[in-house]
Amino acid sequence: MEETYIDSLDPEKLLQCPYDKNLQIRACRFPYHLIKCRKNHPDVANKLATCPFNARHQVPQTEISHHISSCDDKSCIEQDIVNQTRNLGQETLVESTWQCPPCDEDWDKDLWEQTSTLFVWSTANYCGKNSPASNIVMEHKSNLASGMRVPKSLRYVLPWKNNGNAQ
Structure with a gap:
């Protein structure tokens, strides 16, 4: 056999x-x-x-x-x-003793403890309303290197904005 x-x-x-x-x-x-x-x-x-x-x-x-x-x-x-x-028939279900660990994070508390400076694109500094420096007038500063400028128009016409006059 x-x-x-x-x-x-x-x-x-x-x-x-x-x-x-x-x-x-x-x-x-x-x-x-x-x-x-x-x-x-x-x-x-x-x-x-x-x-x-x-x-x-x-x-x-x-x-x-x-x-x-x-x-x-x-x-x-x-x-x-x-x-x-x-x-x-022989298997018995064993209950798990695992417990979720306590959460130490408090996002609301972290939000209030953050500094009042926020990131704003293309500005060097930004001061919030409650900041001591809020009464200082901030000068707009470009992040482009010296000698470079932002283009005034796009070189190509986008297909969905094509109205017959390409630049």
Whole structure:
């Protein structure tokens, strides 16, 4: 029994193609061959049925019920089902003792503790209303390097703003 089990798992074992009796295929390539050969022989494929326990078993439709009752792979699946039902009854759910750590963050408090300076694009400094420097008039300072200027218009006309006069 054990020798036949090991023999059936041998990837180099030659198996006969159910679609073309003249073909012998290695066991490791057999599933791929079945797909290809099923497409090449649709007339034979209509007469064969696939075993529900092993897709490699292609049996004539008239013999499928006998094959299902005597399929070797059926016992493996039945044993798995029995083992799963036994384990299901023995398993007890263990409640987790993990607790979420306390949160030390207080975003509202952090917001009030921040300095009153805010980032504003293209200005050197900005002072809020409550800042002691709020009465000082701030001069607008460009962040561009000296000798550079901001373009007054775009070089290209954007497609959605095209009204016939490109620059």
